Amino acid sequence: MAKVLSNKSLADNIYFLKVSFKETINVKPGQFFNLKVCRDESYDPLLRRPLSVFDFDLDNNEVSFIYEIKGRGTRALSNYIKGDFLDIHGPLGNGFTVDFNNKKLILAGGGMGIAPLYFLAKYIGVNNDLTLCLGAANKGVLKPLVDYFANIVVELKLSTDDGSFGSQGTISCLLNNSSLGKEVEYDYLFGCGPKPMLEWLQSWMREEGISGEFSLEERMACGNGLCLSCSCKTTDGNKRLCKEGPVLPADEVIINGL
Amino acid sequence: MVYNVGLKTSLGPLKLESPVMTASGTCGFGRELADFYELKELGGLIVKGITVDPRDGNPTPRIAETAAGLINSIGLENPGIDGFIKEELPFLKTVNTKVLVNISGHSLNDFKKLAAVLAENEGIDGIEVNVSCPNIKGGGLAFGTDPELVFKITDLVRKEYNGFVMVKLTPNVRDIIPVAKSAAEGGADALAVANTLPGMKIDIESRIPVLATGSGGLSGPAIKPVTLRLVYEIVKNDILPVLGLGGIMTADDAIEYLLAGARAVGVGTATLIDPYAPIRIKSGIAKYLKNNSFDHLQEIIGLAHKKGANL
Ligand SMILES: Cc1cc2nc3c(=O)[nH]c(=O)nc-3n(C[C@H](O)[C@H](O)[C@H](O)COP(=O)(O)OP(=O)(O)OC[C@H]3O[C@@H](n4cnc5c(N)ncnc54)[C@H](O)[C@@H]3O)c2cc1C
Ligand SMILES: Cc1cc2nc3c(=O)[nH]c(=O)nc-3n(C[C@H](O)[C@H](O)[C@H](O)COP(=O)(O)O)c2cc1C
Ligand code: FES
Secondary structure, three states, X not given: OEEEEEEEEEEOOEEEEEEEEOOOOOOOXXXXXXXXXXXXXXXXXXXXXXXXXXXXXXXXXXXXXXXXXXXXXXXXXXXXXXXXXXEEEEEEOOOOOOOOOOOEEEEEEEHHHHHHHHHHHHHHOOOOEEEEEEEEOOHHHHHXXXXXXXXXXXXXXXXXXXXXXXXXXXXXXXXXXXXXXXXXXXXXXXXXXXXXXXXXXXXXXXXXXXXXXEEOOOOOOOOOXXXXXXXXXXXXXXXXXXXXXXXXXXXXXXXXXX | OOOOOEXXXXXXXXXXXXXXXXXXXXXXXXXXXXXXXXXXXXXXXXXXEEOOOOEOOOOOOOEEEEXXXXXXXXXXXXXXHHHHHHHHHHHHHHOOOEEEEEXXXXXXXXXXXXXXXXXXXXXXXXXXXXXXXXXXXXOOOEHHHOHHHHHHHHHHHHHHOOOEEEEEEOOOOOOHHHHHHHHHHOOOOEEEEOOOEEEOOEEOOOOEEOOOOOOEEEEOHXXXXXXXXXXXXXXXXXXXXXXEXXXXXXXXXXXXXXXXXXXEEEEOHHHHHOOOHHHXXXXXXXXXXXXXXXXXXXXXXXXXXXXXXXX
């Protein structure tokens, strides 16, 4: 059980949720939690909803999330208020690789795929040189997310589909455009976002010879490796995104493989 | 917690320390649940459906949520019988609970082969035969809808395998009694009642079904009244001992099945939402027995038949 400390709207349909756990927990960037959104003895919505950790405060056992209202489950979640208790499983999944030192790293996030990159950037930003490429549909979605990143010193490159904030276009324009600097050799890329974005990133990374990893999404019934609803095809066989993932080596993932 | 009530039960020749088993496809091969509690706490473990050859499973999305229900079309992703024997059986041999292996086939020969291989290996306590899968030769209709085929499959499995055989029936039939009787005639020791009901969910934005395969099997609280009634009906006809399952989320749900005459119960979807559900349900049953001054689980099995029911 976790106690809701805050659950507030950041923009249209985008919420920030902060909870505190009584027990001591340890969370890695890229891990996720599975939240039960129905109350007490209700069975509807039946399944838990997976959300990536947006931020983690080790000293106070506090975890934050940023989520978009998509359907019944996230809408139900948005009705929780400060002081309520939430039945939350986690941390779950493997999380990002974080043992980098003095490396030039790209963090590429699209839409709600930006959420897991904040804790990652905080975590690895101290010892590494980060370039963040963040894209979303419009300013309304991107601005509130980007505001958090202003607290940590990183290079930010922004794009929106409608051009209302940053460059107009998808993440691809940020990475392709000369401002990224061909003279800079990047060591590794972290990507999280919609499938078309990851597909594009995968081929771009192959062209540029950059290795990296993706945080992936699939519908999950259990989050504990029991049901195989979250299988993702890879060059190394099927992987359960809730157990062996959600972060997988970019080169191994076969996007839309199943 | 100790309630000092008897929880032992049996499904024919299979003796169980307690009545709550985990349902096939919702407990993997036991490894993940072993991280949460000792598996001996369970009455038994019914592992993921195994086929002759390894299967990658269906395209995703493989699940859709509906009102108090879950529709799945996992497509029997599994390592195949040889992979199972090599990778999963060694672990299952170490667990201190009853282990049943769920087998699925697309032809009669598949079932025969699976039973034959399992007969050669030690370390399992029985076979659960899933007859809900499509019969490729029969135009894709589920085996379990045809009493004749259910007899043939059970008979084939029985002849290959000496141990405990339970046939898991599909609820997707007009009359379940002939199918249940066929399984008994084929030599089954018990029946699992029941598998999922066919269902669909459509995404009104994309205007296509949510599941990549279009439709799948509905489980969870939404199906409980249907499967509970089937258990009652089969028990009334006194065919074989029954494992009751379908939508059990709480001890109260499980008790309904026991009152309907199930000798044990299976928990599926509830374990996905909370891995501790089977344990919670087991202690809830014990508490109910204690609170109602029963000394033993066996005293409540079938009590709901006293008054009778029109079926
Ligand atoms: C590991 C992981 C981390 C995630 N992190 C975030 C995050 O930080 N912020 C955020 O806004 N969203 C995140 N998502 C997506 C989020 O889980 C879905 O948007 C949410 O479950 C939708 O639920 P709903 O009830 O609003 O929608 P509905 O359409 O009513 O949901 C129906 C069912 O589909 C599932 N579902 C629908 N869309 C998705 C999806 N995109 N991914 C997985 N399951 C889905 C639901 O969980 C539910 O089981 C994450 C998903 C995964 C798998
Ligand atoms: C994700 C999932 C996978 C399943 N896989 C199998 C399977 O491999 N073989 C089988 O006989 N039943 C399978 N089932 C059916 C369950 O074992 C059970 O009969 C059904 O879900 C009803 O019980 P419940 O409502 O408690 O989940 C599966 C169910 C779910 C939800
Ligand atoms: S969500 Fe059940 S195995 Fe991953």
